[in-house]
Amino acid sequence: MSEPSQKLPVLAWLQRFIAGKLSPGETTHMRYPTAISRTLAMRIVEIDAGWATVEIDADAGIHGNQQGTVHGGLICELADAAIGTAHSTQITEGESFASIDLKINFIRPVWKSVLRAVAKPMQSGNTISHYTCEIFRDDGKLVAMAISSIMTLRGENAAGR
Structure with a gap:
């Protein structure tokens, strides 16, 4: 008999x-881990209401650009994943x-490193x-x-998304 x-x-x-304490049958209304996170081997390492820390093992040999450093698109995806995960903790069913x-400023290059993205709210509104x-x-x-602005969708605007 199933749980x-x-x-x-x-x-x-x-x-x-994160704690490895999910019981069989425990689910949530959002899709975790996300398909893109599985594809890129990103992992959520810390979580709380409104904030998240997400990591990836970045390597220019795998994620490189034409200059031989880790592609900025990968870094941008990591930031987007952390921000989306942080915001998802505020989202209820429906x-x-x-x-x-999403605006990103690149400060220094990466060749091979565990990258850690820490997302937190500057301002949490009812919709934005x-x-x-x-x-x-x-x-x-x-x-x-x-930095990123996120819109919470409700009712028919949230349907199918």
Whole structure:
């Protein structure tokens, strides 16, 4: 006989997922881990209400650009994943969200490093929220800074998203 399904809020599910304490049948209304995170081997390492830390093992031999450094698009995706994960902890069943914009400033190059993206809200609104995300190399040096605006969708606007 299979375990009954229990739907958890996103934050509770992610906390249990990170701790390795999910029970069979525990789910959430959002898709975690995301397909892009699995494809790129990104991992959520810290989570709380409104903030998230996401890591990736970046290597120019795999994720490189024509200059031989880690591609800025990968760093941008890492920031977007951290910001989206942070915002998802505020989303209830029947709601969804969409990025309005994402701006990133690149500070220094990466060749091979565990990159750590730390996203937190600058301002959390009922519909529009603004986030910052700092991305660090494993030597502690800042690689990039991103800001993003996120729109929470409700009702028919959230349907199918």
